[in-house]
Amino acid sequence: MRQFTEDTLTDAVVARLKATKNPRLREIMTSLVRHLHAFAKDVQLTEEEWFEGIKFLTAVGQKCDDKRQEFILLSDVLGLSMMTVAINHKTDPGATEATVLGPFFAHGAKEFGYGGDLREGATLKGEDVWVAGRVTSIDGKPIPGAMLDIWQAKADGIYDLQTEGEFELRGRVKANAKGEYAFASYKPKFYSIPIDGPVGDMVNATTKNHMRPAHMHAIVSAPGYQQVITHVFVDGDPHLESDAVYAVKNSLVSKYKKMSDAEARKVGLPSGSFKVEFDFKLSPQSGVKARKKIAASDTVGA
Ligand code: BEZ
Ligand code: FE
Numbered sequence: 005m006r007q008f009t010e011d012t013l014t015d016a017v018v019a020r021l022k023a024t025k026n027p028r029l030r031e032i033m034t035s036l037v038r039h040l041h042a043f044a045k046d047v048q049l050t051e052e053e054w055f056e057g058i059k060f061l062t063a064v065g066q067k068c069d070d071k072r073q074e075f076i077l078l079s080d081v082l083g084l085s086m087m088t089v090a091i092n093h094k095t096d097p098g099a100t101e102a103t104v105l106g107p108f109f110a111h112g113a114k115e116f117g118y119g120g121d122l123r124e125g126a127t128l129k130g131e132d133v134w135v136a137g138r139v140t141s142i143d144g145k146p147i148p149g150a151m152l153d154i155w156q157a158k159a160d161g162i163y164d165l166q167t168e169g170e171f172e173l174r175g176r177v178k179a180n181a182k183g184e185y186a187f188a189s190y191k192p193k194f195y196s197i198p199i200d201g202p203v204g205d206m207v208n209a210t211t212k213n214h215m216r217p218a219h220m221h222a223i224v225s226a227p228g229y230q231q232v233i234t235h236v237f238v239d240g241d242p243h244l245e246s247d248a249v250y251a252v253k254n255s256l257v258s259k260y261k262k263m264s265d266a267e268a269r270k271v272g273l274p275s276g277s278f279k280v281e282f283d284f285k286l287s288p289q290s291g292v293k294a295r296k297k298i299a300a301s302d303t304v305g306a
Pocket of ligand 2: 106157219221
């Protein structure tokens with residue numbers, strides 16, 4: 005057959021896809037075509053709307069460069085990133101829950117030992133915080149030398165990657181021989197996802213929901229354990245219920261408490277500083293299906 009109608013076109017495309025050698029690619033393309041066609045029929049897509057969609061996706065691509073990943077942002081606000089995390093990361097009971105990577109992870113951050121100062125070189129001051137805890141297995145065994153890749157926005161809610169400057173408020177923090185980690189940083193603040201591009205235009209035209217609750221990002225890894233890509237959120241943040249990218253997990257919300265003067269002095273921070281304690285618990289490599297490790301090619305700026 006060479007001539008198709010609204011009723012026969014989907015099956016015709018799917019039939020051609022049977023030639024696809026890679027079975028997984030065939031499965032994905034077949035499902036994608038069926039859903040795309042069903043969507044077009046469902047909304048009775050007009051040609052003008054189809055072209056608007058093409059222009060939108062073109063603009064999303066044009067907004068991407070070696071520092072900006074507008075497609076990840078699009079996936080995030082559509083909930084696709086968190087859906088993929090949920091499908092692929094069925095957490096072992098007791099393990100730290102995973103959440104979105106987001107578009108601002110970068111390889112090559114400076115390495116710090118126990119007690120490192122991630123505020124080094126920061127161009128903006130924030131509220132000082134001592135972040136500390138342990139990295140353990142799900143049954144509570146310390147994991148010596150576990151690596152925590154930490155990144156967060158500056159005090160103005162902008163990530164270093166969004167500006168021309170050097171790396172700021174990010175570092176690879178190595179846990180000590182007892183699996184304990186600690187570092188100084190600034191208390192995270194809520195911020196807006198980047199809305200100066202096509203994804204921002206889409207958000208403004210639809211949900212207007214562009215705020216992220218305050219958080220720091222962490223990727224925690226250790227040999228023999230599954231890497232976890234996660235956040236630590238600030239308890240009490242006004243945007244916890246309305247995260248633009250649906251990434252909040254109750255188990256990741258932590259209390260940032262004021263330290264006593266003596267406590268602050270002991271860790272070399274000024275009086276009035278905060279502390280937060282958060283333990284990361286990793287699943288064994290052989291546990292519930294592992295999420296693929298972050299590879300150099302997976303992120304912007306790599
Ligand atoms: C972030 O937390 O860095 C982020 C995540 C998703 C979209 C935008 C920013
Ligand atoms: Fe973030």
